Amino acid sequence: METRTEATRQIDEAKQPQPQSQDLKGTFIAVLLVGAVILLSWFGVFGLFLERA
Template identity: 55%
Template sequence: METQRNTQSETKKSPQTQPHQENLKGTFAAVIIVGLIILLSWFGIFGLFLERA
């Protein structure tokens, strides 16, 4: 009985399709902008630290 179920379930499987590719250019740009803000802030604060030392 189980072998019949296995063969029936194997034949009913849908064909494998490639996943949908999303456009991530906007996400990449946002990450770069946030990274630049963090780096500029860090260097600005580091400059203040060196100036006061």
């Protein structure tokens, strides 16, 4: 009976999804690049505004 319980426990553990380690470095770099583009364009438009005023 003990081996049946052990086998059942192993099957139950195998069915549970294992947590995956996610590497988010690429996502972080992409977000930084998009933020830099937005900031540069904002400062560029602001500089044009100051020149024309």
